Amino acid sequence: MSALLTRAGKRVAGWPLLTRLLITLLALLAVVCLVVGGISVLALQRFLVGRLDDQLGAAAMRSSSAFGAAPLGLAGPPGLPAPGLPPQRPPEGPRFLLAPGQTVGTVGAVLADGWVIEAAVLDPDGVARPLAAAQDPVLGTLPPDGRPRTRQIGRQEYRLVAAPAPDGAVLVIGLPLQPVNAILARLTGIEVLVAVTALVVAGAAGVLIVSAALRPLQRMAATAGRVAELPLDRGEVALAERVPAADTDPRTEVGQVGAALNHMLSHVAAALQARQDSETQVRQFVADASHELRTPLAAIRGYAELIERRGDAVPPEVAQALLRSRSQTERMTSLVEDMLLLARLDTGRALAREPVDLTRLVVDAVSDAHVAGPGHRFILDLPDEPVTVTGDEMRLGQVLANLLANARTHTPSGSTVTIGLTSDDAEVRLRVSDDGPGIPADLMPHVFERFARADASRSRVAGSTGLGLAIVHAVVVAHGGTVAVHSAPGRTVFTVLLHR
Numbered sequence: 001m002s003a004l005l006t007r008a009g010k011r012v013a014g015w016p017l018l019t020r021l022l023i024t025l026l027a028l029l030a031v032v033c034l035v036v037g038g039i040s041v042l043a044l045q046r047f048l049v050g051r052l053d054d055q056l057g058a059a060a061m062r063s064s065s066a067f068g069a070a071p072l073g074l075a076g077p078p079g080l081p082a083p084g085l086p087p088q089r090p091p092e093g094p095r096f097l098l099a100p101g102q103t104v105g106t107v108g109a110v111l112a113d114g115w116v117i118e119a120a121v122l123d124p125d126g127v128a129r130p131l132a133a134a135q136d137p138v139l140g141t142l143p144p145d146g147r148p149r150t151r152q153i154g155r156q157e158y159r160l161v162a163a164p165a166p167d168g169a170v171l172v173i174g175l176p177l178q179p180v181n182a183i184l185a186r187l188t189g190i191e192v193l194v195a196v197t198a199l200v201v202a203g204a205a206g207v208l209i210v211s212a213a214l215r216p217l218q219r220m221a222a223t224a225g226r227v228a229e230l231p232l233d234r235g236e237v238a239l240a241e242r243v244p245a246a247d248t249d250p251r252t253e254v255g256q257v258g259a260a261l262n263h264m265l266s267h268v269a270a271a272l273q274a275r276q277d278s279e280t281q282v283r284q285f286v287a288d289a290s291h292e293l294r295t296p297l298a299a300i301r302g303y304a305e306l307i308e309r310r311g312d313a314v315p316p317e318v319a320q321a322l323l324r325s326r327s328q329t330e331r332m333t334s335l336v337e338d339m340l341l342l343a344r345l346d347t348g349r350a351l352a353r354e355p356v357d358l359t360r361l362v363v364d365a366v367s368d369a370h371v372a373g374p375g376h377r378f379i380l381d382l383p384d385e386p387v388t389v390t391g392d393e394m395r396l397g398q399v400l401a402n403l404l405a406n407a408r409t410h411t412p413s414g415s416t417v418t419i420g421l422t423s424d425d426a427e428v429r430l431r432v433s434d435d436g437p438g439i440p441a442d443l444m445p446h447v448f449e450r451f452a453r454a455d456a457s458r459s460r461v462a463g464s465t466g467l468g469l470a471i472v473h474a475v476v477v478a479h480g481g482t483v484a485v486h487s488a489p490g491r492t493v494f495t496v497l498l499h500r
Helices: 002-013 017-069 133-140 178-228 253-309 316-346 358-372 393-409 468-478
Strands: 107-112 115-122 128-130 149-153 156-164 170-176 354-357 377-381 388-391 416-423 427-434 482-488 491-499
Touching: 017 156, 017 170, 017 178, 107 133, 107 156, 115 133, 133 149, 156 178, 178 253, 253 316, 316 468, 354 358, 354 393, 358 377, 358 393, 358 416, 358 427, 388 393, 388 491, 393 416, 393 427, 393 468, 393 491, 468 482, 468 491
Parallel strands: 377 416
Antiparallel strands: 107 115, 107 170, 115 128, 149 156, 156 170, 354 388, 416 427, 427 491, 482 491
């Protein structure tokens, strides 16, 4: 039982606030209508039954007077049977039913020694119609104390009273409850109709009133929804969304929520601005540092090359050290160039927007990859017609070069790398897939992050800086496209989607 109540409570808690408020309102109104209607019906029933009891008392007095004035004239008490014998009922019924003032439907009976010797009901024609002997147990069990009681006679309910007569008999007088029941049924029907009408009207009015009361909350939810759609995790964010001033009245509960939401948004805006300022400073520092480092790195490489040209005057160990220095200088120069490119992309520097023959770029990139990775097998899957997009040719070429370098670097010699290109009227898809060992599952969420490197299964074996895929992602996003990766052992696919 408790589990059912818990599940029902959870379902109700998931309903909209408008629905719950309306159901609560209508339930309370229904309870009020039920209580008021029940009390009014009970009060009217008591009043009508009391008035009927007064009429019953008057009928009993008339019947007693008529019975005493006109006795049956038999030996012993009127109508008494011989001891031990059932009574012989006269066909005309009790004569006191015909007394002046008796109402239609009045029941009358005479009892003696527990036997019903006369019983009849006054019909609309003014004739006393005898009651069937089947009603004798009902009439004979009434205590002769003069108190009205409700009994069922046939198909109707009666208020009956039994009182002793002066000659020893017991007189029973009853009046039907049908008029009282009819009035109560009519009142109940009217109350049900009024209650249903009131519930319908209250429901319609409640929808309007509650909807108007909840409209500020809906506006707050819309404001929060617009804020939730903003890219707050990167870039400069102008968080200008606020709850309207009309919904921030501190005198109301809804206004207090609106004011608190605005206060929170102001704090979030300040935090985002602080984050943006910090990121801007970091990007500027990286850009400036990368730019400044290019000159000394170029000088170091130049001096190393100059000394290498005089190989006969340099000891072998010095020549080897110079060779390694130049190699590391070239690697550091590549790292600085990558960092400078990312810093420029982060600052939103505009890229060139011109038609680019992507098919030619793919062919050139694969040709370069053949030279750089002779141990790999490269397969082209290109359409018959050239595929063109609008963008920056140099940066898109760098995307292809980085994807192929990633596949070449992180797969063993002999692996197959497939480059596919498809297009339609709206978009272009570039796929670079390989049959290498795949990307570890724990690296998949971070594969496009800066300085992200794999473990031994895709380890750095050719001086990877960990920025190649980050540059791919930044360049593709700057072109308004998307890049995704799917990897499993034996198949890794990078998919670049560009809009035409």
